[in-house]
Structures are given as structure tokens and as C-alpha cells.
Amino acid sequence: MxxxxxxxxxxxxxxxxxxxxxxxxTDGDLVRARLAELRTAFRGLLHEVHYAVKANSGLALLALLAAEGVGFDVVSAGELERCRRVGVDPRRIGFAGAGKTDAELAAALAAGIGLFDVESPAELDRLARLAAERGAVAPYALRLNPDVEAGTHEYVTTGTRRNKFGMPFDAALAALERHRSTAALRFRGFHVHIGSQVTDPARFAAAAAIVAQRIVATRAAGFAVELLDFGGGFAARYDVAPPPIAAVAAAVRPLLEPLHVELLLEPGRFLVAxxxxxxxxxxxxxxxxxxxxxxxxxxxxxxxxxxxxxxxxxxxxxxxxxxxxxxxxxxxxxxxxxxxxxxxxxxxxxxxxxxxxxxxxxxxxxxxxxxxxxxxxxxxxxxxxxxxxxxxxxxxxxxxxxxxxxxxxxx
Ligand SMILES: Cc1ncc(COP(=O)(O)O)c(C=O)c1O
The missing domain is CATH 2.40.37.10 (Lyase, Ornithine Decarboxylase; Chain A, domain 1)
Structure with a gap:
């Protein structure tokens, strides 16, 4: 070389x-090739790819991905504005992040985004209040913390009980009950993201198994669950090649397919690294x-x-x-x-x-x-x-x- x-x-x-x-x-053709690989691997299962803007938020790259029919995962008002600047349909934007301010939630409500990935019961309460004040209805998913080790660097491990992200299932179910008849909220499903540069497909399968069981329990409690945002974290090649994305899809497919949910994936690194x-x-x-x-x-x-x-x-x-x-x-x-x-x-x-x-x-x-x-x-x-x-x-x-x-x- x-x-x-x-x-x-x-x-x-x-x-x-x-x-x-x-x-x-940046090589745009390689980004497209990765996207095609991901879509092929998850064919029949995938509803939409929401590119995680934080991985590389350049406007030109966002425009390229938007032209390929990708949606976007944002974590701040700044990332939301980036998507708006390149003309992304707001219904194809999800907003995740452990510390959304009222101003950011209000901006996302005003933009009419398609999904709020809610990180805590308190955030759901705030979202309900802010949406009601604006006469809006906020579509949301609850981010679960599945307590699964991702086998990656500690700083990019996000799905264990040590981490600030998401909430345990009990807390999620209690929040759902509390807002069962809140008119300003529309529950769509769950969100989970266990970490970044996750090289072992079995870690994704472990998360999928837990979330699948939670979805069944939530339906049994009388809530419709139509969507699962399964996060990102798919590994890119640095020193060694990780298993192909098809191996990740094969590991989770038998667990997710029977759920009949709209599956969102939020890759960042995999598409652009x-x-x-x-x-x-x-x-x-x-x-x-x-x-x-x-x-x-x-x-x-x-x-x-x-x-x-x-x-x-x-x-x-x-x-x-x-x-x-x-x-x-x-x-x-x-x-x-x-x-x-x-x-x-x-x-x-x-x-x-x-x-x-x-x-x-x-x-x-x-x-x-x-x-x-x-x-x-x-x-x-x-x-x-x-x-x-x-x-x-x-x-x-x-x-x-x-x-x-x-x-x-x-x-
Ligand atoms: C909620 C969420 N989704 C997706 C991603 C993207 O991760 P990756 O770039 O590893 O795919 C992250 C990264 O931290 C995240 O926090």
C-alpha cells in the first residue's frame, strides 16, 4: 500500500x-456502497435507515444520503437544523439524546419530526407538556436500557446499567401507563442502542432478545407497539475487518421478524468511517x-x-x-x-x-x-x-x- x-x-x-x-x-461512492450492503443484509426486515448525524454531520454528506432515501437520527437542535438545511422531510427525523432541553424539544415539535426517542420518564413528562402547550401530538419511542455489554470501548458502551442512556423496562412501562390517555403523545414503540463499533453479532442478538421479550410484554399490557428503533453501532474496519453486516442481520432476524414491527436502524460509523x-x-x-x-x-x-x-x-x-x-x-x-x-x-x-x-x-x-x-x-x-x-x-x-x-x- x-x-x-x-x-x-x-x-x-x-x-x-x-x-x-x-x-x-470523503468518498461518496463508498458511502452508497455501504448503504446498499446494509439494505441488502436487512432486506424484508428493514423499514428505514436513520443515519446517525453525529458520526459525520457535513451538509454535503447529509444531502447525498437524503438523496438515497435515508432518514436521520439527530441528537441536538444543531443536528436538526443541519437536516432542515438540506431539505430532509421532518417526518424522517428521529431525535435521541440523554439531555434534550425544552428549547430543543420545542424546536423539534415545531419542525414536526417523526419520532422522539425518549430517554427517561421525566423527559416524557416534559415532552407531553411542551406538545400540549403547542397543540401538537408527539410521536415517541421509549429508549430501553437492556443492560447488555456491547464488548466495545467503555466510552462508547451505552446499553448497560452503568450508562446514562435509556431506562429500565419497569420504568418505561410505568411511564406508558401514566400517559396512556395523554392526547399530546403518541406511543410508537421502543428504541435501543447498545454502543458503537460493536464487532460481535451475538451482542446485537442479546439486545434483540431482550427487546423482543419487552415488546411482547408491552402488548400484553394493552399497548400497541408498531416500531422498533434498533439503534446503530455496526462496526467499521480499522485494524481488522469485522464480521460482515449480513452476519449481524442473520443474528437478529429470527428474533425481530416475528415481532412485525417497523424496524429502524441508526448506523453512523458503518456507513461513513x-x-x-x-x-x-x-x-x-x-x-x-x-x-x-x-x-x-x-x-x-x-x-x-x-x-x-x-x-x-x-x-x-x-x-x-x-x-x-x-x-x-x-x-x-x-x-x-x-x-x-x-x-x-x-x-x-x-x-x-x-x-x-x-x-x-x-x-x-x-x-x-x-x-x-x-x-x-x-x-x-x-x-x-x-x-x-x-x-x-x-x-x-x-x-x-x-x-x-x-x-x-x-x-
Ligand atoms: C442513539 C444512537 N444511535 C446511533 C448511533 C450511531 O452509532 P454508530 O456510529 O456506532 O453506528 C449512536 C452513537 O453514539 C447513538 O447514540
Whole structure:
């Protein structure tokens, strides 16, 4: 892989020259391919895909997915507005999230979204009040906490009793009873999401088995359950390939099919992770006392995942003249003033030199959407390559952009 002088490498080099680095490059065709794979795997079972906007909330990507007939899962008024800006039908938007404010719930009610994924009995009470005040009827699902281990990083495990998400079934049933005749609410079903980058299909099956049993019990208590939002969490490829999505579908199909519910899936990472690359230029190299540091112009403010989760991303040297270079073990680090500012550690690469380009792969999910301005670094530009055409879809921030919101008290 490293340094191969193919068409892709030439294109990335030319984009880096044209737009500067660090530069995000997103492959729209790969996003479409993943979507097709998901739909094929769940054929006959799937009602709708609600892309989890948090994974990569770029407007151009949202527009691409909307054109493919996808709905959206949002977790803030900001994500809701992103969907509105690209003309998404509000009925195809679900609103999840553990801490929705009254203002956010009101904005979602005003927009007429299709589903509120309610995280607690208290949130349901607030939703009922806010909907009644507006003469609206809020369609909702109750998010269950199934207490299932997802077998993933602790920070992205969301379905255990340790986590802040969802509610136990008893609490959900009590809330349902309390609002049995609340005219401003329309119960549609349940929501469950056990975590992200879940690589073992059996974990999804464990969640499906619990939710199936809860749906049967809820129907027995006299409530119609027409919908199950089964969340996301389907794994993408970083260091090793996870089992195919068809294996996840096969694991849950026998449990979900007999329920005859509208099944929603909320993938984020699965659709976009592998479609995104971060192209970065080597600023300098430095022999540390123990490590060979390659200092690049991208940093933890661009791609936080290595610092936040110890995440592993593939790294490729995009150099035409690597012949004869010795292979060295490199730590790829950024300019930010933190020892946690690394993109990769102990990678064997043909010795990178100042000016070389490196490509950080599988960076399309939780990359741009987690970028920050830490160390007062402007956020990077982004190019979307779609149906062969490369377009700038996010201009590089300027220092003036960074300072635009700040106010100096009078001297
Ligand atoms: C409620 C909900 N749905 C979907 C997702 C998407 O997860 P992933 O990107 O792993 O598919 C998340 C991620 O945290 C989430 O919290």
C-alpha cells in the first residue's frame, strides 16, 4: 500500500496541493456502497435507515444520503437544523439524546419530526407538556436500557446499567401507563442502542432478545407497539475487518421478524468511517530518545479518536520516491501541546521526510464531527469525491472564523 504511485495517490496529492493540508477527503461512492450492503443484509426486515448525524454531520454528506432515501437520527437542535438545511422531510427525523432541553424539544415539535426517542420518564413528562402547550401530538419511542455489554470501548458502551442512556423496562412501562390517555403523545414503540463499533453479532442478538421479550410484554399490557428503533453501532474496519453486516442481520432476524414491527436502524460509523481519509503533510521528523517522531500538520483537534479512545487508524505514506528508504517505526504526532496528541504510534513506514503526505484512513466517522479549535487551530477543509467529481464541501476555517464569536470587554 505505502507510497504506491497509483491514480488514487496522484489524486490525493493534487487535492492536497490545491486545497492545502490537513485535508479531509470523503468518498461518496463508498458511502452508497455501504448503504446498499446494509439494505441488502436487512432486506424484508428493514423499514428505514436513520443515519446517525453525529458520526459525520457535513451538509454535503447529509444531502447525498437524503438523496438515497435515508432518514436521520439527530441528537441536538444543531443536528436538526443541519437536516432542515438540506431539505430532509421532518417526518424522517428521529431525535435521541440523554439531555434534550425544552428549547430543543420545542424546536423539534415545531419542525414536526417523526419520532422522539425518549430517554427517561421525566423527559416524557416534559415532552407531553411542551406538545400540549403547542397543540401538537408527539410521536415517541421509549429508549430501553437492556443492560447488555456491547464488548466495545467503555466510552462508547451505552446499553448497560452503568450508562446514562435509556431506562429500565419497569420504568418505561410505568411511564406508558401514566400517559396512556395523554392526547399530546403518541406511543410508537421502543428504541435501543447498545454502543458503537460493536464487532460481535451475538451482542446485537442479546439486545434483540431482550427487546423482543419487552415488546411482547408491552402488548400484553394493552399497548400497541408498531416500531422498533434498533439503534446503530455496526462496526467499521480499522485494524481488522469485522464480521460482515449480513452476519449481524442473520443474528437478529429470527428474533425481530416475528415481532412485525417497523424496524429502524441508526448506523453512523458503518456507513461513513471507511469513506473518509485525512491527508496530512509532514512538517518535520525528530529522533526522540526512544521514539522516531513524525510531526505532521494534522493533530488531535482534527482527529480526536486516537487521543480519546486509543483508536487505531491505518496510516499510509503517499510518497512517490520511497524506494531505498529504510523502514522505521514511527509515532505520528501533531503540533498540539499534549503528549496525547498522536494519530498513530509505532507504525512501520518507509522513513517519512518533511513535505511528504501521509493518509490517515478510516477517518470518516467521528472525525470532522469531533474536530475542535484546540490550540486555536482552524479546522481543516474537506473535499467530497462523488461519482468521480471532487468538490470542496468545507472550506478551511480562518483565524478570523475562530475569533468571530468572542467579545472583548471595554478597556
Ligand atoms: C442513539 C444512537 N444511535 C446511533 C448511533 C450511531 O452509532 P454508530 O456510529 O456506532 O453506528 C449512536 C452513537 O453514539 C447513538 O447514540
Amino acid at each position: 505505502n507510497g504506491r504511485p497509483d491514480a488514487r495517490a496522484r489524486r490525493l496529492e493534487s487535492l492536497a496541493r490545491e486545497h492545502g493540508t490537513p485535508l479531509w477527503v 471507511e469513506a473518509g481519509e485525512l491527508v496530512t503533510r509532514v512538517i518535520g521528523v525528530k529522533e526522540g530518545q526512544e521514539r522516531h517522531f513524525v510531526i505532521v500538520d494534522a493533530a488531535m483537534n482534527d482527529l480526536l479518536r486516537p487521543a480519546l479512545y486509543g483508536a487505531w487508524h491505518p496510516v499510509e505514506l503517499l510518497a512517490g520516491e520511497e524506494a531505498g528508504r529504510p523502514t522505521v517505526s514511527c509515532d505520528i504526532v501533531g503540533p498540539v501541546c499534549e503528549s496525547g496528541d498522536f494519530l498513530a504510534k509505532e507504525r512501520l513506514l518507509p522513513r517519512p521526510a518533511p513535505g511528504d503526505l501521509l493518509v490517515i484512513g478510516s477517518a470518516g466517522a467521528y472525525g470532522t464531527s469531533m474536530s475542535s479549535n484546540y490550540n486555536s487551530r482552524p479546522r481543516a477543509a474537506e473535499v467530497l469525491i462523488d461519482r468521480g467529481v471532487a468538490r470542496l464541501v468545507r472550506r478551511r476555517e480562518t483565524i478570523d472564523d475562530l475569533l468571530a464569536t468572542e467579545l472583548l470587554p471595554p478597556a
